[in-house]
Amino acid sequence: MLLGMEQTLGFLAAAVLVTLSPGPDNLMVLSLGMAKGRRHGVAFGLGCALGCLSHTVLAALGIGALLAASPLAFAALRIAGGAYLIWLGWQAWRSHGSRMRAAPRHTVRESTGKLFAKGLLANAINPKVVLFFLAFLPQFVISQHGQLAWQTAQLGLLFTAQAAIVFGLLGYFSGHAGRWLNTSPQRGMLLDRLAGSLFVLLGLKLILLP
Template structure:
């Protein structure tokens, strides 16, 4: 059973508004795009978007409901996700300015493949995204038949529009960051800003219930 036009017209605008609203993924893509350039921002954003596929699979299989109902599993995900974001932030702070001074830092800048993987993991281990998919997607399911298949289609559609929007955000953030990164001092502070954003988001995930 394919999604009906009515389901698409109801789901897509809501998905776009939610993706565009300020949140952890947006902030990470924006800060990384400004600090590291548009390619880095776009690749990291694509990783964040494709991380939604794991949540789609979990929601379609009903695993998300099980995780949400199991306090220790949800707590474990919070610790894992928050700790991972703090680690990413610490890396950004530790390698401040490395992109502009590769000879002095031994070329420590992460590759595009690494940035994609970091975005993928950062989204995949975020328990709030699991809960969001569990609460959001069922609102657009029509009837009880083929619910898992409808959930999968909605999740893939959400992922596709997120990839476009996050990619655009990374591109324009990187475009603005090109001028800022012409100075090593600016680049150092941009790296510190990106690291601070990541650490703040990680601590928020660990502390806020």
């Protein structure tokens, strides 16, 4: 069973906003693109995006296993995930905007393959991303449709695809995007506020509306 159109569009809108919100991954993509060039920024960004595939597998298998084994365990995960999303939202609201810090141009140039591998590994082993996927993806799973693990896997693949597009574009247009953020910290702050509000709403929904 494929995801419904309304389910897909709602998830993509939230996922793109989350991906665009200034954070370690996209700020690194921008700074690498500004410092080393477009190809290097794109390579690192695609690596970061594809690192989400490992989290997709963990989320699909973990959520399915918890549902099958213990409704109580899944309820605990739901509450913990909701609290984590609210905490992320609070952190985003406390942000004062983000500025780029590009490395100097004379640094040693790494190959695009190495930067892709670095981005892939950095995302794949990040425990915060694991927690985020476990908290974020279930928001858009419709239990009445069944096949919850398959729905989760599709959502994770959608998130990975949009992240690859967004990070790839950020890397390619890194110079313009970096200058756009640098000239006005309020722009980064606005993205943080929007993403923070989304995190809080989703966290409350996860806790209060199982």
